[in-house]
Amino acid sequence: MAGTVLAAVIIFGPLSSLVIWSFAEKWYWPHLFPQQVGLFYWSKVLQGDMLRALQSGFLIAVVVTVLTLLITVPLAYLLARTPIPFKPVILMIFLLPQAFPQLPVFVNSTTLLYRINQGGKFWGVVLIHMVGALVFAVWTMTAVFKSVPESLEEAAINLGASRLKSFFSVALPLATPGIIASTLLVFLYSLDEFTGTLLVGSPFILTLPVYMYRTSVGYELQVASISALMLMVPGIVLLILLERYMKSEYLSMFGRI
Amino acid sequence: MVEVRVENVRKTYGRVEALRGVSLNFRSGALTAILGPSGCGKTTLLRSIAGFIEVDAGRILFDAEEVTGLPPQRRGTAMVFQNYALWPHMTVFENVAYGLRLQKVPAAEIRRRVLKVLELVEIGSLADVESRKPSALSGGQQQRVALARALVVEPKVLLMDEPLSNLDAKVRQRLRVELRRLQKQVGITAIYVTHDQEEALALADTVVLMDQGMIVQVGTPQEIYLKPTTAFAAEFLGVSNQLEGEVTDGKLVVAGQSIPYTGPVRGKVTVIFRASDVQMEEPSAPPRGGTVALTGVLEESLFLGAHYRHYIRLADGMVMADSPDLRRPGPIRLVLPADKVQVYGEQET
Numbered sequence: 108m109a110g111t112v113l114a115a116v117i118i119f120g121p122l123s124s125l126v127i128w129s130f131a132e133k134w135y136w137p138h139l140f141p142q143q144v145g146l147f148y149w150s151k152v153l154q155g156d157m158l159r160a161l162q163s164g165f166l167i168a169v170v171v172t173v174l175t176l177l178i179t180v181p182l183a184y185l186l187a188r189t190p191i192p193f194k195p196v197i198l199m200i201f202l203l204p205q206a207f208p209q210l211p212v213f214v215n216s217t218t219l220l221y222r223i224n225q226g227g228k229f230w231g232v233v234l235i236h237m238v239g240a241l242v243f244a245v246w247t248m249t250a251v252f253k254s255v256p257e258s259l260e261e262a263a264i265n266l267g268a269s270r271l272k273s274f275f276s277v278a279l280p281l282a283t284p285g286i287i288a289s290t291l292l293v294f295l296y297s298l299d300e301f302t303g304t305l306l307v308g309s310p311f312i313l314t315l316p317v318y319m320y321r322t323s324v325g326y327e328l329q330v331a332s333i334s335a336l337m338l339m340v341p342g343i344v345l346l347i348l349l350e351r352y353m354k355s356e357y358l359s360m361f362g363r364i
Numbered sequence: 365m366v367e368v369r370v371e372n373v374r375k376t377y378g379r380v381e382a383l384r385g386v387s388l389n390f391r392s393g394a395l396t397a398i399l400g401p402s403g404c405g406k407t408t409l410l411r412s413i414a415g416f417i418e419v420d421a422g423r424i425l426f427d428a429e430e431v432t433g434l435p436p437q438r439r440g441t442a443m444v445f446q447n448y449a450l451w452p453h454m455t456v457f458e459n460v461a462y463g464l465r466l467q468k469v470p471a472a473e474i475r476r477r478v479l480k481v482l483e484l485v486e487i488g489s490l491a492d493v494e495s496r497k498p499s500a501l502s503g504g505q506q507q508r509v510a511l512a513r514a515l516v517v518e519p520k521v522l523l524m525d526e527p528l529s530n531l532d533a534k535v536r537q538r539l540r541v542e543l544r545r546l547q548k549q550v551g552i553t554a555i556y557v558t559h560d561q562e563e564a565l566a567l568a569d570t571v572v573l574m575d576q577g578m579i580v581q582v583g584t585p586q587e588i589y590l591k592p593t594t595a596f597a598a599e600f601l602g603v604s605n606q607l608e609g610e611v612t613d614g615k616l617v618v619a620g621q622s623i624p625y626t627g628p629v630r631g632k633v634t635v636i637f638r639a640s641d642v643q644m645e646e647p648s649a650p651p652r653g654g655t656v657a658l659t660g661v662l663e664e665s666l667f668l669g670a671h672y673r674h675y676i677r678l679a680d681g682m683v684m685a686d687s688p689d690l691r692r693p694g695p696i697r698l699v700l701p702a703d704k705v706q707v708y709g710e711q712e713t
Contacts, residue, residue, distance in 0.1 A: 256447065256449070258445045258447055258449040259449050259450075259451060261416060261436075261443070261445070261449065262443065262445060262449040262450075262451075262510075262513075263451075263462065264416075264436050264437055265414060265416075265436055265437075265441065265442060265443045266442065266462060266463035266466060266513070266517060267437045267438075267463060267466045267467065267517070268437065268462075268466055269437065272466070276462075277451055280453045281451075281452070281453055
């Protein structure tokens with residue numbers, strides 16, 4: 108019981124200060140609580156730039172998720188099912204960008220993207236997000252497809268189903284919970300991605316994390332608090348969904364790819 | 365009813381030769397069991413017939429039609445898997461109907477045939493097959509559904525890959541009987557892979573014994589059990605004793621004792637006899653004709669329910685003997701009918 112209380116304080120303590128800050132209109136030292144509270148900053152934020160950041164951030168996240176799905180579902184299926192040559196090498200390539208410190212990787216990608224005229228553009232940000240998203244997705248979805256026993260598909264093929272038919276009628280429906288889980292992870296990753304977005308997208312492409320960074324650097328703590336709260340909402344909602352779909356089998360398959 | 369012929373089939377995985385030139389006829393309408401220890405190539409052979417494995421050499425024929433190059437979808441075989449391989453996201457009905465839907469059979473006929481085949485495999489209540497998922501059924505029931513799914517498409521050949529080995533002993537015994545009845549009733553050519561010798565003997569019209577990618581012996585269950593042609597066959601079928609010996613001048617010397625021998629084998633030999641064929645008597649009893657006798661020391665007896673298993677020490681090892689009565693430890697004479705003692709030359713072992 109005491110442990111639960113302690114955990115709650117550790118988790119919600121800092122968050123409560125965000126909530127208080129978001130309503131504070133006047134709050135000076137040495138007062139413990141704001142002298143004046145109100146919705147001034149909320150209304151200011153909801154009329155201004157933040158909605159634009161929220162909108163473009165969501166759009167980028169949706170596009171990144173869809174593209175990642177289109178690439179990784181077939182790829183992960185192939186990696187899980189067929190003895191394609193150089194499988195470890197392919198999986199390594201996807202892991203490679205994560206093996207180096209993020210900042211140099213992103214700085215280099217930024218110069219590259221500017222060279223092909225994608226710096227500060229929507230698709231440039233989408234591309235930089237996909238560097239990280241693909242790693243997540245390929246590794247988790249390969250594990251997901253591995254957790255569907257091959258004999259289930261053999262049974263379908265044996266009865267006359269084509270490879271494609273067996274994929275759509277057996278492998279895909281059984282992998283769907285895992286695919287949803289992995290999709291949610293990718294969506295959240297893109298929504299929260301900061302470093303790459305700042306380097307590649309600024310100053311033209313604004314997402315919520317970048318917006319929050321700018322406002323907090325500008326000492327508008329109220330605005331930063333509000334955007335931090337807004338950023339947490341999709342995360343919490345999706346993680347609750349994720350918990351429903353994530354099965355321990357997928358995790359147990361991780362090492363066996 | 366289709367006769368399956370396998371001609372000189374070979375398959376190699378890296379350095380492992382899974383099938384080393386296997387030739388076999390699977391009689392039409394009969395149940396043939398492929399029996400052997402794990403890694404003997406029996407599953408590879410079954411999966412080659414199903415088309416899941418492309419063989420390196422040789423031909424596979426269903427009657428006159430060569431199917432060696434055909435993909436599994438076009439072979440017309442139906443397989444029953446060890447882990448049932450039922451689709452957990454479909455109802456029992458949908459599982460069984462899957463093959464018929466692929467063939468674009470009209471819905472009313474699908475319904476009729478699915479219910480009929482489910483009745484045939486005695487699934488029990490047919491009322492809720494359209495709402496229940498396979499996971500709601502017991503292991504034995506699931507394997508019945510898997511069998512129904514295979515039979516409903518009226519395949520040319522029914523392939524079974526250790527279908528009963530995931531079930532507990534009681535269900536296994538019962539399903540064994542029913543599988544036999546069903547196969548006779550439908551009259552389908554069936555190939556049954558197992559490592560369980562008792563199961564193979566009980567179920568099959570013909571038993572094919574395999575070892576190390578080769579066929580060791582083919583015969584009726586009785587032939588395989590009573591007249592094993594190699595030491596491996598004798599050893600694999602039943603609880604057996606195996607002793608090293610040597611044949612010189614019409615005498616077989618085994619465990620330091622000499623017994624008369626008139627067979628064709630010469631030189632170093634392996635002598636095999638079943639624990640159940642051994643009779644025991646006091647060393648002082650008068651010798652009997654037509655028998656072979658060995659003396660040893662009874663060291664231990666274990667009660668196994670149906671009988672006792674006695675462990676007897678000979679000069680170079682232990683042998684087992686089964687008998688219904690408990691005996692005191694001490695010197696003892698083992699008596700064997702001469703025709704129950706199998707002698708194999710060294711090259712055959």
